[in-house]
Amino acid sequence: MAAMDLGITDTLAPLLKDVRAMVRDEIAPLDAEYLAEVPKGDRWAFTPRQTEILEGLKSKARSRGLWNFWLTDSDRGRGLTTVEYAYLAEEMGRSHLAAEVFNCNAPDTGNMEVFERYGTDEMKARWLEPLLNGEIRSAYLMTEPDVASSDATNISLSCVRDGDDYVLNGEKWWATGSGDPRCAVYIVMVKTGGDDQPKHKRHSMIVVPADAPGIEKLRPMTVYGHDDAPHGHYHIRFTDVRVPAENMLLGEGRGFEIAQGRLGPGRIHHCMRALGQAELALELLVDRAEVREAFGKPLSQLGDMYDQIANSRMEIEQARLLCLKAAWMMDQGDARAAAPWISQVKVVAPLVALEVTDRAVQVHGAAGISQDTPLARQWTNLRTLRLADGPDAVHRRQVARAELKKRGRNTA
Ligand SMILES: Cc1cc2nc3c(=O)[nH]c(=O)nc-3n(C[C@H](O)[C@H](O)[C@H](O)COP(=O)(O)OP(=O)(O)OC[C@H]3O[C@@H](n4cnc5c(N)ncnc54)[C@H](O)[C@@H]3O)c2cc1C
Incomplete structure (x- = not known):
């Protein structure tokens, strides 16, 4: 087994210094103002001041090269290890806005990881590039109201092949980020296989544009009474939502x-x-x-x-x-x-x-x-x-x- 080095490397040290300083001096001081803006007007839109705060900070971070650190196992990122990135994530935890300012926020990082590892060239061009640029946002839809979703073999949203398309029917909830007006795409865990198939081969992941016909955002779920607007965690219904067959990631049964x-x-x-x-x-x-x-x-x-x-x-x-x-x-x-x-x-x-x-x-x-x-x-x-x-x-x-x-x- 390789020697276990958990220390701060020469690559990490200057990044950590810059991220720490930016979080402390420029981002955290704006958290309260950003959050206080939410109740004004439409809770699911950004106020001009929120956009100014968020986009202003993002463009500063990007121009300083403090961007997409999470891409650890890819030649497109900064080439950091997970250990190195972990130190940066700790700094980001100190502020509400910081993770997004550095384009390192959940659930987008996980979704970008999926597109990067398993997406087709078309998916990369349409979804991954704008996500990496911080231009759009995404959501990951696994949990369902009617089944114990901590056991993902229970997931039941139906996804049936029909000609060149798949057709989706069912409900999801707690789709973090789905309230964000910039949220353009969902990665959805669906059931494609029957009960005759092995338990861990019955499910698949499929890419669904957030504006596909048949998608209804039923209600924002609340966390101890807070709707977390404008990010949000929506309860969403799919009724005969049709997506092209090539939106299936890796293939049926590989969820x-x-x-x-x-x-x-x-x-x-x-x-x-x-x-x-x-x-x-x-x-x-x-x-x-x-x-x-x-x-x-x-x-x-x-x-x-x-x-x-x-x-x-x-x-x-x-x-x-x-x-x-x-x-x-x-x-x-x-x-x-x-x-x-x-x-x-x-x-x-x-x-x-x-x-x-x-x-x-x-x-x-x-x-x-x-x-x-x-x-x-x-x-x-x-x-x-x-x-x-x-x-x-x-x-x-x-x-x-x-x-x-x-x-x-x-x-x-
Ligand atoms: C703020 C927030 C954001 C979320 N964001 C997302 C998201 O973006 N996308 C998404 O798909 N989901 C999301 N979720 C949903 C979350 O992942 C699920 O709530 C979680 O996986 C549990 O599923 P469940 O709610 O169906 O609970 P259940 O599966 O019904 O489980 C309830 C309880 O049963 C008990 N239990 C379960 N298994 C065992 C076991 N083996 N042994 C002992 N006890 C057990 C545990 O106490 C557990 O808490 C989010 C949830 C919250 C609160």
Whole structure:
């Protein structure tokens, strides 16, 4: 096995410095203004000021070469490893807008990865190029309201061949990014095979233009009461939606193969962004505990605050090392061997970040759950991350099965 180097390389160091400075000095200071613009007028359109903020920051990032870092295994990217990219993702986690400013945001990175690895030349020209340029956005539609979607073998949206087309019928929900007026394309997990086929060969992924006739955006799903406009997570109905047969990715029955390639790196990116949020929460916690006084003392000297601060630091460090190890496993090129490591960190990082954020909320008193700090929004996002891209229990199952297999047990 190769030596495990999880450190900051010479390639990464200048990029990390530039990304850190841009997030701190130029992006994070505009987060609150950008978010406050949303309720004005149509929630599913960008206000002129939002466009100015977002596009202005994107063009600065691009002109500085701080763009599409996530393309780790491709000659089109910056040639970074997953470990190197993980450090950058952590910095991006500290701001609401940062990931998109560097064109490194979910779900577009995962979708671009699919087009890059499995798309035809036509798909690359029509969808990948504008996505890489940050001109359009995309959504990934797997989860369905009527089936337990954490077990993707349950996915049932029907996709039937009819002449030169496929015809899709069914419903999806929690399609993150589908509310965005720039969202032009969906990658949709569908059922193409019958129950006579092996369980993991019954599903496929197909590319559907977001404006295809027969698509109805039924309602935005809310996250603890927030619709996350203008990004959103829509509930979508497909009624006789017709797409050309060449929109099928790789071929019928290969959906699981693609899902594996799509979800691995994205999960690590989510986890490192979560740890960026944990670091921010710890900074805010310490700053608040130092300046706020109660019962004649700074909060930092009351109760178990030292333990809370120390535990937060230790938990973040453990989670970061686990995340970097999972990233390093990905870089070894064996997705199957990396899978249990990705599952471990997908459980650990959101839990740690959520706990540290919760401690910071408490130290801020009522202000902690208000709009006056990023903590309340951050807590909500982190709580949802324990469901999105697979609930904790499903990842624990993966980890446990890997352990049992090591001991020769049958886990089928
Ligand atoms: C904010 C947000 C954004 C999302 N974005 C997207 C998106 O862009 N695209 C998309 O397709 N989906 C998206 N999702 C959906 C998400 O991926 C699913 O909610 C998730 O996979 C779980 O599926 P489910 O909701 O059907 O839960 P179910 O499958 O019904 O599972 C419910 C619960 O059952 C338990 N459970 C399941 N399996 C096991 C097990 N093996 N052992 C023990 N307990 C178990 C767990 O507690 C689990 O939470 C998003 C969700 C959220 C909240």
